[in-house]
Amino acid sequence: MFVLLTSRWWKDLDLPSKLPYIRSRLVESYIWAIATYYEPHYSLSRIIFTKPFVMFTVVDDTYDAYGLPEELRLYTKATQRWDMKEINQLPDYMKIVYRNVLNLYKELEEEMAKQGISYRLYYSQESFKETVTGYEIEANWCNEGYKATFDEYMSNGLISAGYFLVGLSSLLGMGEVANVEAFEWMRSKPKVLVAANIIGRLINDIMSHEEEDQRVHIATGVEWYMKDYGVSKEEAIDEFTELLQMHGKILIRNASDQPPFQ
Numbered sequence: 001m002f003v004l005l006t007s008r009w010w011k012d013l014d015l016p017s018k019l020p021y022i023r024s025r026l027v028e029s030y031i032w033a034i035a036t037y038y039e040p041h042y043s044l045s046r047i048i049f050t051k052p053f054v055m056f057t058v059v060d061d062t063y064d065a066y067g068l069p070e071e072l073r074l075y076t077k078a079t080q081r082w083d084m085k086e087i088n089q090l091p092d093y094m095k096i097v098y099r100n101v102l103n104l105y106k107e108l109e110e111e112m113a114k115q116g117i118s119y120r121l122y123y124s125q126e127s128f129k130e131t132v133t134g135y136e137i138e139a140n141w142c143n144e145g146y147k148a149t150f151d152e153y154m155s156n157g158l159i160s161a162g163y164f165l166v167g168l169s170s171l172l173g174m175g176e177v178a179n180v181e182a183f184e185w186m187r188s189k190p191k192v193l194v195a196a197n198i199i200g201r202l203i204n205d206i207m208s209h210e211e212e213d214q215r216v217h218i219a220t221g222v223e224w225y226m227k228d229y230g231v232s233k234e235e236a237i238d239e240f241t242e243l244l245q246m247h248g249k250i251l252i253r254n255a256s257d258q259p260p261f262q
Contacts, residue, residue: 002046003030009051015058018096021066022058029053036170045173048108052124052169055101056131056162062097063135069143076136080129101128112172120172123183127165134160150228153221154201161204163197164189195251202240202247 010026032053033046063072075094078086084102087095105121112118137156141148148156158164168186171178186193205221219227225236 002033002043002050005047006030006050006054010054013100015096015100019058019062019066019093022061025054025057026050032166037173042173044111048111048173049170051104051108052172053166055104056128056165058097059101059132060135060162062094063132063139067094067139069140072136072139076132079132082125082129108172117172117178119180120178120183123187124165124169124172127168127187130159131162131165147227148224150221150224153224154198157201157205157221158194158197161197161201163200164193167193190254192251192254195247195254198247199244199251202244206237206240 006029007026010024015022016024029050033050036049037045062075067075071091071094074089074091075098078090078098079101082102084099087098090098105125109118109121112120134156138160140146164186168183171182171186202221208220222233222236222240225231225239226233229236229239231239
């Protein structure tokens, strides 16, 4: 039922035909959702997670592969205001993106209000705004030819990778454990979550740098590291492997940093 409902939703939106530059990430979203909520009673949670996940990638591709600098600035500004009235300032293709994002959150709010948990969307929205700002920073670097340092890239990359956003959004449809304290804890970015996000960022860069290099896109962490430290691709990947091991230890060391809601 979960796959059927989300597939029908995505088909009805018909975004790939309206926005041919976007990737269809529905299958990946299924995998994320099932890995996060494998228990049968979380069927609604999987739907609530999958739809935003797919829309996040639509916005990501808009910044990565299509939007012009001034258009992206307008979209970022509209996102910060989170008001459908802002749509009039956007080019036609961005109106499609913006309208679908806000409509989705409105749909989720109505569904979650029935359970008395619509307050949770605030945290996802605020994280989404932060992530979009990170997208714009990367797009500006690419458009302006700015040679950011590896540290600058990683600092912004932890936000633009979207792991904090996905993490917060994964709580939207959860049970009583996902209370205000849970969202505030995740929003504070404790060390254990930062380490997990760094690991995700590094793995993503190792796996995707060749694919991303073929697109009009800011270089991934591997390329930034090569440029910043004057090393080969193989040396950069070796260093990334060491960084992964280091942050894996940090993750284990801070595993006792238990959230206050347990």
